[in-house]
Amino acid sequence: MQRARCYLLGERAVVLELEPPVSLASQQRIWGLCQRLQQNEQVEEVIPGMNNLTLLLRDPQLNALDAMERLQRWWEESEAQLPESRRVEIPVVYGGAGGPDLQVVADRANMTPKQAVELHSSIDYVVYFIGFQPGFPYLGGLDERLHTPRRAEPRVIVPSGSVGIGGSQTGIYPLAAPGGWQLIGHTPLSLFDPLQHPPTLLRPGDSVRFVPQQEGVC
Amino acid sequence: MLKILRAGMMASLQDHGRTGFRQYGISVGGALDQPAMRTANMLVGNPEQSAVLEIVLGQLKVQFTRDGWFALTGAGCNADLDGNPVWTGWRLPMKKGQVLTLATPTRGMRSYLAVNGGFAVPEMLGSVSTDLKAAFGGWQGRKLQDGDELPLGKPTRDFHDKAGVRQLLWGNRIRALAGPEYNEFSREAQQGFWRSPWKLSPQSNRMGYRLQGRELKRDAKRDLLSHGLVPGVVQVPPNGQPIVLMADAQTTGGYPRIACVIEADLYHLAQIRLGEPIHFIHCTLEDAISAKQHQQRSFDQMAWGLAHED
Numbered sequence: 001m002q003r004a005r006c007y008l009l010g011e012r013a014v015v016l017e018l019e020p021p022v023s024l025a026s027q028q029r030i031w032g033l034c035q036r037l038q039q040n041e042q043v044e045e046v047i048p049g050m051n052n053l054t055l056l057l058r059d060p061q062l063n064a065l066d067a068m069e070r071l072q073r074w075w076e077e078s079e080a081q082l083p084e085s086r087r088v089e090i091p092v093v094y095g096g097a098g099g100p101d102l103q104v105v106a107d108r109a110n111m112t113p114k115q116a117v118e119l120h121s122s123i124d125y126v127v128y129f130i131g132f133q134p135g136f137p138y139l140g141g142l143d144e145r146l147h148t149p150r151r152a153e154p155r156v157i158v159p160s161g162s163v164g165i166g167g168s169q170t171g172i173y174p175l176a177a178p179g180g181w182q183l184i185g186h187t188p189l190s191l192f193d194p195l196q197h198p199p200t201l202l203r204p205g206d207s208v209r210f211v212p213q214q215e216g217v218c
Numbered sequence: 219m220l221k222i223l224r225a226g227m228m229a230s231l232q233d234h235g236r237t238g239f240r241q242y243g244i245s246v247g248g249a250l251d252q253p254a255m256r257t258a259n260m261l262v263g264n265p266e267q268s269a270v271l272e273i274v275l276g277q278l279k280v281q282f283t284r285d286g287w288f289a290l291t292g293a294g295c296n297a298d299l300d301g302n303p304v305w306t307g308w309r310l311p312m313k314k315g316q317v318l319t320l321a322t323p324t325r326g327m328r329s330y331l332a333v334n335g336g337f338a339v340p341e342m343l344g345s346v347s348t349d350l351k352a353a354f355g356g357w358q359g360r361k362l363q364d365g366d367e368l369p370l371g372k373p374t375r376d377f378h379d380k381a382g383v384r385q386l387l388w389g390n391r392i393r394a395l396a397g398p399e400y401n402e403f404s405r406e407a408q409q410g411f412w413r414s415p416w417k418l419s420p421q422s423n424r425m426g427y428r429l430q431g432r433e434l435k436r437d438a439k440r441d442l443l444s445h446g447l448v449p450g451v452v453q454v455p456p457n458g459q460p461i462v463l464m465a466d467a468q469t470t471g472g473y474p475r476i477a478c479v480i481e482a483d484l485y486h487l488a489q490i491r492l493g494e495p496i497h498f499i500h501c502t503l504e505d506a507i508s509a510k511q512h513q514q515r516s517f518d519q520m521a522w523g524l525a526h527e528d
Contacts, residue, residue, distance in 0.1 A: 007398050010478035011506040013448050015398065022443065034241070047240045047446030049470055054446025056240075060481075060507055130243040131444060131470030134352050138444065174243075175352055194342045194354040200242045 002026050004075050006068040011060040014067050016075055017052040024140070026051065027128055031205040033078045042067070048129045048204045050138065087207045090172065090187050092121070092163050093216035098186025101151070102217065105165055105182050109145045117217050119143050120184065125170065125208040135174040135192035135200030139208060142170045154180035161187045163210065174200070185216060219283040220333065222366040223317065226277030231337060231356035231368075234267035236345035240469040246449065247347040247355070247465050250424060250488035251328050253386045253513065254292035258332035260521055261289035261309040261383065263375045269339065269346035271331040271362075276320040280331075282312045284370065287334040287377055290318075291385055293326025293489060308382040326388065326489040335371035350424065351466060381527050383520050386513070388489040393482075393501040393509065397452060397475035402438035407458075410434065411476060415495040416460070424466040427487055429496070433458030436474055444472045450479040452498075462487060482509035 003019045016033075018026055030053050034046045037055055044056040057067055094117045095102040106116040125139040132138075147168045155178065158164070162173045164181030173179060174191035187210075191201045202208065212218035222229075232255065235248025249255035249272050256266040271278075276295040282288070289309045290297055297304040297320045304310060304318065306329070312318070323329060339346050339357060348356025357368060400408065410432045419428040434454050447453075451463045453473035462479060463471075464487070479487070480501065490496055501509075 008395075008503070009398060009446075009475065010395060010448060010450050011480060011503055011510070013446070015445065017445070045238055045240050047469055049445040050443035052443065052445050054448075056448065060510070064503065129444065129470065130241060132243060132468055134239075134243045134349075136243050192352070194352075198242060199239065199244065199343060204241065 004072065006072050008064050008068065009054065011064065012057050013054050014057065014064060014071055015052060015054045016071050020051065022051045024126060027126075028205070029075075029078050033074060034204070036074065036078070049131075050128055085205050085207055086203070087124075087209065088202060089209050089211050090163075090189055091213050092185040092187050092210045093213045094120075094185035095217035096215075098159070098162065099184040099216065101164070101182035102184045105146060105148045105184055108148050111145070113217050116146065116184070117212055120146060120170070121210045121212050123209075127202050127204055127206040127208060129204050130200065130202065133173065133175050133177060133192070134194075135202060137171055137202045137206075137208065139170050142168055144168075146170070148182050150180035151182060154178055158183065159186070161189070161191075163187060185210075220337070220368040220370055221281040221283060222278075222362050222364060222368070223281055224277065224279035225362040225364050225366070226273060226275070226320070228274040229271055229278055229362045230348040230350065231269045231339060231346055232272040232348065233269040233346045235465060236343050236347055236349070236355070239343055240446065243469050244343065244352070245349060245466045245469060247345065247349050249330065250465055251292050251330065251485040253485050253517075254328070254330045254488075255332075256517060257307070257383060257385055257520065258289045258291040258330045260517070260524060261291070261381065262287050262332050262334040263377070264332060264334065264336045266517075268332070268336045269356075273320060273329045273331065274327060276322045276329060278320045279317060281317045282314060282333075284314050286312055286370070286373055288312050288318070289332050290320075290329055291332075292329045293323035295323045295329050296321040305382065307385045308380055309377065310380050327491055328488050333370055334375070334377075335373035338369040338371040349466070379527075381524060383523065386485070386516060388486045390486065390490055390494060390496045391499050392479055392486055392496055393499045393505065394452065394477040394479045395501060395503065395506060397477045399436070399438070399442070399474035400476055402436050402474060403454075403476055404435045404437050407434040407436070407476075411460070412498055412500050415497055417495055418490055418492050420492050422492060424464055426464055426467055427462040429460045429462065431459070434460060434476065438474075442472045442474060444470045447471050448478075450481065450484050451475050452477040452479065480506035480509055482506065482513045
């Protein structure tokens with residue numbers, strides 16, 4: 001079994017970090033363990049990361065060292081019970097004003113923009129974790145041919161809903177923000193709505209498929 | 219109602235913070251100086267975690283549209299209510315129509331204003347705090363502007379007289395625990411972190427405090443995978459200049475963590491002026507826990523004192 005180490009972060013957080021490499025199977029166990037931990041009353045929050053999880057204890061006096069031991073044991077017990085996984089389709093208008101860098105990505109891959117879109121939308125991506133912004137998914141599964149370095153000069157504002165590629169990752173900006181990713185398209189879906197429960201469209205463990213819309217390259 | 223006649227540089231509604239949503243990428247937020255927020259609420263008889271106005275560097279002018287009690291805590295401003303001096307750390311009466319004016323504080327960065335009955339602003343995701351980055355919560359998801367009118371809650375209790383408390387003092391010696399990657403830094407960097415002074419960069423904000431000082435070199439070259447973050451974590455990006463994460467910090471990141479400021483000392487940072495030096499003091503987990511308990515005792519005494527004045 002993949003080994004894990006536990007350590008404290010400050011006085012109230014305990015981190016469980018798995019030995020490399022990252023794999024979908026171990027990430028699934030992390031999601032499963034996160035779900036289990038959330039039901040524990042001593043746990044205030046759990047933050048899944050990439051190959052790790054961070055849990056915040058409600059009360060540091062309740063002996064963080066104890067919590068470390070227990071977390072280690074729970075990890076060892078956590079069989080690869082698959083957490084419930086949802087499949088979410090995300091409509092995307094590729095290219096045009098919402099995807100000004102589609103040509104850059106296609107050129108690097110020696111493809112036409114249409115081929116790049118076909119490739120990008122032919123994959124079931126996995127939400128490894130959420131971070132950076134409310135509802136911003138770190139997606140695994142981008143085809144190597146589409147890996148594209150970030151822009152040398154980040155944009156001052158990337159509009160919300162932008163679908164982009166940064167290095168080996170692809171993702172969607174839930175909110176307008178400065179950013180250096182290559183923008184290949186735009187989705188009209190809202191990824192973050194504080195009035196909803198849960199407030200984000202995507203959750204760790206979800207499977208995501210981009211669906212090209214007729215208004216754009218498809 | 220609280221009418222904002224002049225919003226100043228930056229004033230926002232903040233409370234205890236938003237917990238339970240970090241897995242969705244939502245920051246905890248909340249008042250940077252939690253003790254000052256609690257004190258202000260305690261003085262006017264609100265639940266300690268209630269929303270208050272967090273005012274950066276004073277310059278605020280507000281008008282009350284009902285009678286009641288208010289308290290100003292945190293950074294000490296020259297403040298007045300219709301020309302009468304207002305002391306920081308006191309509960310004072312306000313009358314309908316009176317205007318409270320804050321000048322720039324003489325010391326500290328952030329002042330907190332609480333009104334009895336609190337602000338009648340709905341919670342979003344369990345908190346009234348303004349998430350400025352994601353533009354939700356608080357008052358229309360943004361900092362206050364001239365002309366805003368914030369509804370006040372119904373006062374739940376009345377007081378006979380003014381009352382003051384001794385506020386928690388702040389300083390520039392910040393206790394911290396070694397972080398998970400502490401041992402990956404060179405010996406020189408480890409010693410330098412504790413021994414040399416750090417200057418607060420002007421680029422510091424509610425997300426993070428950027429520090430300037432000697433470069434911290436890391437021996438290990440391995441890249442870290444993204445992990446969860448909490449306020450207080452001191453991360454060191456490749457330029458060797460540390461960043462202390464504050465309440466609005468993003469929920470995950472991948473820079474090495476050299477240290478973690480203890481919870482009891484985080485509020486000091488809320489009050490340090492940009493450009494001022496700070497020092498990190500190495501402490502143990504036991505120290506951190508007892509510092510927190512000690513702080514709680516101060517609040518218990520404060521509450522007891524206030525309860526027995528009336």
